Amino acid sequence: MKAICILALAALTASLPAAAQFAKKDDAIDYRQSALSVMATHFGSLGAMAKGDVPYDAKAAQENADIVVFMSRLPWAGFGPGTEGGKAKPNVWTENAKFKELAGKMEGEAVKLAAAAKQGDVASLKAAFGATAGSCKACHDSFRNR
Numbered sequence: 568m569k570a571i572c573i574l575a576l577a578a579l580t581a582s583l584p585a586a587a588q589f590a591k592k593d594d595a596i597d598y599r600q601s602a603l604s605v606m607a608t609h610f611g612s613l614g615a616m617a618k619g620d621v622p623y624d625a626k627a628a629q630e631n632a633d634i635v636v637f638m639s640r641l642p643w644a645g646f647g648p649g650t651e652g653g654k655a656k657p658n659v660w661t662e663n664a665k666f667k668e669l670a671g672k673m674e675g676e677a678v679k680l681a682a683a684a685k686q687g688d689v690a691s692l693k694a695a696f697g698a699t700a701g702s703c704k705a706c707h708d709s710f711r712n713r
């Protein structure tokens with residue numbers, strides 16, 4: 568019996584999605600805003616380096632870019648059905664395929680940003696930073712209230 572219970576628990580755990588679950592709409596809004604905020608902080612550190620506001624540091628660039636990649640995957644679980652609000656425009660839900668496409672593009676640019684950060688030179692970082700910022704902006708222009 569104990570073994571069956573353990574097996575059943577293991578099966579249940581294995582089938583649980585990694586995506587965050589929310590009891591309340593405000594929790595989902597807090598979650599997505601927090602994930603985007605952490606991402607923006609680390610992206611901002613890369614921007615400061617890319618623009619020459621702080622000295623280029625290859626190790627810090629890699630660490631920040633890796634965090635951006637990880638964080639870029641998280642916000643979307645917080646935009647589930649019935650979580651309208653915050654800074655999100657209603658078309659996040661009515662044009663959801665387009666929203667997801669732009670989110671996916673940003674994730675792709677973040678991966679390229681991390682690859683560029685591993686090149687170890689500021690020119691590569693700068694180019695990839697610009698492309699990634701463009702992918703943030705493309706989504707904000709359509710889907711975020713000012």
Ligand code: ASC
Nearest residue numbers: 607610611614700701703704
């Ligand atoms: C950032 C940040 C954003 C994007 C966007 C790019 O650093 O916080 O939301 O870049 O401004 O246009």
